[in-house]
Amino acid sequence: MTPAALQDGEVQYYASPILVKKEQYYATLTDQRLIIEGPKTHEFKASAIQGAYPERLEGGEPGLKLIISTPKGQRDMIWAFPLDAKFKEGEQTAWITAV
Secondary structure (H helix, E strand, O other): OOOOOOOOOOEEEEEEEEEEOEEEEEEEEEEEEEEEEOOOOHHHEEEEEEEEEEEOOOOOEEEEEEEEEEEEEEEEEEEEOOOHHHHHHHHHHHHHHOO
């Protein structure tokens, strides 16, 4: 999967593969939207980014808690990352740094 097509003037903050409930998706966060592409595609208008925090999942794996404000209210999401432990730690750090 590749990052979503951006609209005119839209700035991409970060994009990478993620896992949601053990299904792989591709998440793209921009200054306007959060797009999660995969078996089902979800798009959220991002009014503001409240934060991105490191999260330890049940198995001790690194994950990410992303909190965004949308016109319909606040959304809290917890993601895991696919592949090996080094990639997971790197993606966790990269998302936090980019956001």
